[in-house]
Amino acid sequence: METALQSNQLTTLANENQRGLINSSAFTFSKEKRLPVLKTKMETKGLSIYYNKTLAVEDFSLSVPANQITAIIGPSGCGKSTLLRSLNRMTDLIPRTHVEGSVLLDGENLYAPNIDVVELRRRIGMVFQRPNPFPMSIYDNVAYGPRIYGVRNRVALDDIVETCLKQAALWDEVKHKLNQSGMAISGGQQQRLCIARALAVEPEVILMDEPAASLDPIATLKIEELMQNLKSSYTIIIVTHNMQQAARVSNFTAFMMLNDHKAGSLVEFGETAGLFTNPKHKQTQEYVTGRFG
Amino acid sequence: MAELNPTLDTSLKVSYITGRKGYLRRKLVNVLMLVLTGAVTLLALFPLFWIIGYVMAKGGQYINLDLFTQLPRPAGVAGGGVLHAIEGTLMLTLVAAVVAIPIGLLAAFYAAYHPNTPLGVGLRFGTDVLSGVPSIVVGIFAYALVVKPSGHYSLLAGGLAMAIIMLPTTIRTTEEMIKLVPTNLREGALALGAPEWKTALQVTFPAALSGILTGFMLSLARASGETAPLLFTALGNDRFDLAKLISGGVSAGQSIFNILGNILQQPVDSLALTLYKYSQDPNINRVNQSWAVAFVLMMLVLIINILARGWVEYRAAKLRG
Amino acid sequence: MQKTIYQPGKKNGIVRKIETITKHGDRIWLGLNFSMGVVIIVLMVLIGILLWNQSAASRQEFGLSFISPFARATWNPVNGTFNAWPFIYGTLITSLVAILIAVPLSLGIAIFLFELCPAWLRTPLSLLVELLSAIPSVVYGLWGIFVFLPVVIAPLGKFLGNALGNLPLLGILFIGPISASGSSRLAAGVILAIMITPTIAAVSRDVFMAIPNSQREASLALGATRWETISKVLLPYGVSGILGAVILGLGRALGETMAVTMVIGNSISNSGSLLKAGYTMSSVIANEFAEAVSALHSQALIEVALILFLMTLVLNIIARLLVWRVSRKSSSEVRA
Numbered sequence: 001m002e003t004a005l006q007s008n009q010l011t012t013l014a015n016e017n018q019r020g021l022i023n024s025s026a027f028t029f030s031k032e033k034r035l036p037v038l039k040t041k042m043e044t045k046g047l048s049i050y051y052n053k054t055l056a057v058e059d060f061s062l063s064v065p066a067n068q069i070t071a072i073i074g075p076s077g078c079g080k081s082t083l084l085r086s087l088n089r090m091t092d093l094i095p096r097t098h099v100e101g102s103v104l105l106d107g108e109n110l111y112a113p114n115i116d117v118v119e120l121r122r123r124i125g126m127v128f129q130r131p132n133p134f135p136m137s138i139y140d141n142v143a144y145g146p147r148i149y150g151v152r153n154r155v156a157l158d159d160i161v162e163t164c165l166k167q168a169a170l171w172d173e174v175k176h177k178l179n180q181s182g183m184a185i186s187g188g189q190q191q192r193l194c195i196a197r198a199l200a201v202e203p204e205v206i207l208m209d210e211p212a213a214s215l216d217p218i219a220t221l222k223i224e225e226l227m228q229n230l231k232s233s234y235t236i237i238i239v240t241h242n243m244q245q246a247a248r249v250s251n252f253t254a255f256m257m258l259n260d261h262k263a264g265s266l267v268e269f270g271e272t273a274g275l276f277t278n279p280k281h282k283q284t285q286e287y288v289t290g291r292f293g
Numbered sequence: 294m295a296e297l298n299p300t301l302d303t304s305l306k307v308s309y310i311t312g313r314k315g316y317l318r319r320k321l322v323n324v325l326m327l328v329l330t331g332a333v334t335l336l337a338l339f340p341l342f343w344i345i346g347y348v349m350a351k352g353g354q355y356i357n358l359d360l361f362t363q364l365p366r367p368a369g370v371a372g373g374g375v376l377h378a379i380e381g382t383l384m385l386t387l388v389a390a391v392v393a394i395p396i397g398l399l400a401a402f403y404a405a406y407h408p409n410t411p412l413g414v415g416l417r418f419g420t421d422v423l424s425g426v427p428s429i430v431v432g433i434f435a436y437a438l439v440v441k442p443s444g445h446y447s448l449l450a451g452g453l454a455m456a457i458i459m460l461p462t463t464i465r466t467t468e469e470m471i472k473l474v475p476t477n478l479r480e481g482a483l484a485l486g487a488p489e490w491k492t493a494l495q496v497t498f499p500a501a502l503s504g505i506l507t508g509f510m511l512s513l514a515r516a517s518g519e520t521a522p523l524l525f526t527a528l529g530n531d532r533f534d535l536a537k538l539i540s541g542g543v544s545a546g547q548s549i550f551n552i553l554g555n556i557l558q559q560p561v562d563s564l565a566l567t568l569y570k571y572s573q574d575p576n577i578n579r580v581n582q583s584w585a586v587a588f589v590l591m592m593l594v595l596i597i598n599i600l601a602r603g604w605v606e607y608r609a610a611k612l613r614g
Numbered sequence: 615m616q617k618t619i620y621q622p623g624k625k626n627g628i629v630r631k632i633e634t635i636t637k638h639g640d641r642i643w644l645g646l647n648f649s650m651g652v653v654i655i656v657l658m659v660l661i662g663i664l665l666w667n668q669s670a671a672s673r674q675e676f677g678l679s680f681i682s683p684f685a686r687a688t689w690n691p692v693n694g695t696f697n698a699w700p701f702i703y704g705t706l707i708t709s710l711v712a713i714l715i716a717v718p719l720s721l722g723i724a725i726f727l728f729e730l731c732p733a734w735l736r737t738p739l740s741l742l743v744e745l746l747s748a749i750p751s752v753v754y755g756l757w758g759i760f761v762f763l764p765v766v767i768a769p770l771g772k773f774l775g776n777a778l779g780n781l782p783l784l785g786i787l788f789i790g791p792i793s794a795s796g797s798s799r800l801a802a803g804v805i806l807a808i809m810i811t812p813t814i815a816a817v818s819r820d821v822f823m824a825i826p827n828s829q830r831e832a833s834l835a836l837g838a839t840r841w842e843t844i845s846k847v848l849l850p851y852g853v854s855g856i857l858g859a860v861i862l863g864l865g866r867a868l869g870e871t872m873a874v875t876m877v878i879g880n881s882i883s884n885s886g887s888l889l890k891a892g893y894t895m896s897s898v899i900a901n902e903f904a905e906a907v908s909a910l911h912s913q914a915l916i917e918v919a920l921i922l923f924l925m926t927l928v929l930n931i932i933a934r935l936l937v938w939r940v941s942r943k944s945s946s947e948v949r950a
Binding site for chain 2: 639640642643644646647648649650651652653654655657658660661664665668718719722723725726727729730737739741742743744745746748749750751752753754755756757759761762808811815839840841842845865868869870871872876896899900903904915916919922923926927929930934
Binding site: 123197 | 733829831833834846847851
């Protein structure tokens, strides 16, 4: 599916292009209209997730455009996290869950039988709600992934660590104490460390599960800022219960909530500005204006 | 949109990882190691089945009714039994229980309700230390405390040694069981005006009882398998005959305390001790009997363990619902 | 008869009586609990004191040469000279062999139970492993003498003696030949390994289960395999707890008596080889105490018991400290 761009989107894109934030490979040209359209990086088709025979997410179909920030919002308990985790098959780790439908990355179904889950999880990185750095030095935390993938050269590792910490907007704060334990820094810094760690294995997509939920407003702002910078190189999908954050940060938003079967399902998906100011569904309107949730 | 920092470098100049080969090796190592852990688990269980199977097969050959009802015959003569050892084991566990239960329960109540007092901390430390003391050292202690002053080996000394061995596990499991009793049960009783001691005895204790009993059975099983401390406390006694001691005392007109005292002063054998002695005996009859005793002892211990732990698991599963 | 007048608000006749009794009751109860707690502590201290006192003559007589590997005297009850080094060596070397075998086995079991085992199998399998440590020591000994030694240890000893006996440094431990019956330090070490594996495995499995799941998730989400996650993240995280488990197992191995006595051969030899018969501290006490030839002999044996007691005491304390450190670590994480 290709998302044709509206004129206001084109304006925004032109602005961002000026600021050097656009990755031009994210666009193709629509055959019919010769207008730039966004490529789809990830897609779910009829995705249903079952916990122990109970339906948690029902028939979820979504196209996530490349090099954009897509937010998934909805009331708590509607299955946002479950959905997010199914995208990099972290749901496989929970016993008695199973998944129907498909999740496509660049057109390839991730739930096909011959898929290498380990490689999949490298290409789709994840940042969790509570920072979870390893009990190692900051350097070793970031270098963990590359080392596993066989990078031994000290120069290469130094380069990776520095670049990823810079991308995560943490380098200046820790460059003099790379040997300190990753757990000895503040919560906001730990979360940025986890982001750097995820970036070190060269993912294509970054999933963020309420990354700023346990952080103070200033730390949250830093994270939102670096997300903007990251989007030119990565596709970002963020789950958040904070609507204002979704409105600030994302280009596209998907709104989900529990349906009649008590399972999460997609209500509306669209370009963020439009969804918040002019939602197509009544439920979306009620949620974004704060009538419930 | 949030404010942007256009000077931030956003990408690695070189790709270090994408496209690297070597996944096969990592996956192979992963599978290999995980299979290895399964193999190791089987390997560790192998001796278990070997021992149980062999003891059952070999010991089963020599099990007969005489074993349980007869006293030993002189060496070299076939037949006879280990009634003395069975009675000895029973008496030893009885003495051990009588000593260990009151001390253990009361101390456990203190540890559970006053964990942060100096005594509470010291108690926890003391229990840990006691549980690490080798059983033979406990035997030496009982020797020095009872055998040496009294001048002879005795059931009392052996029972005391077993009690000390049983104490740490009894205290620990009782304490944990008490802590598991929901606080609102205790608070409800106290709020009704029941005093602390009544609450403990009539509310907390019954609630924790099955767990306490289970822990107690397990420590009993462990104690009945102990041999080392009995080597120089109870020593062993081929001629221990409970029936004779009791009837002898009764016919001599002694009070029950006298009879009891007399019994406590006797050296005594236990199943484990008999097993050890018979296994060293050059006489093949004795060796055969030692296999039979091993059968009995092992089955006893295993059954208690399986029942006790199975019971714990059953209660835990019920709680989980 | 006096009429008891009920006065609301005030403590009335029978209620007052009950209260007085039960107040005493509570005091009695607390007093009982307290004194029983004291009994435990007294017991612990008393064991140490008694061992110390009752070995006084021996300690005065021999001093440090009692434990010295270089003393010229050996253990000779008839002459009245006592040196305990052969037993200390025996205890240490058999426990070392046991640990070297048991630790990889136990870790493998713990990892299997934690990571790979399907949930329904976990409890029955754990129970089976625990049964290994429930079997009485004498039964292990009996099976050892008549089954395990001839079938496994004797051929193994022969093989090891041939293969390793001629190596420069390591070969000292494998100078053969092993006795026909198989009684040897090696036999004791292997059987000890079987006996302590359940202890180390159970505690290690608990350590793994106590590690926050977020660590495991973080590693897997980065594209690490399960084994890489276990070996590079979880094991380092839980290392102090696992160390505590190993030390607990070591403590048990040091004090184990019957199974060792029955398979080690019980002789003081000049050779340090694993393939030769040996003697441990607990074995010598078990064999000689009931028939000690002199008061000095008894005291020397009690001194051996004292050394054993102190060794296990120190190990116990170290293990507890390690466990205490692990619990502090996981609670301090919550800070950030």
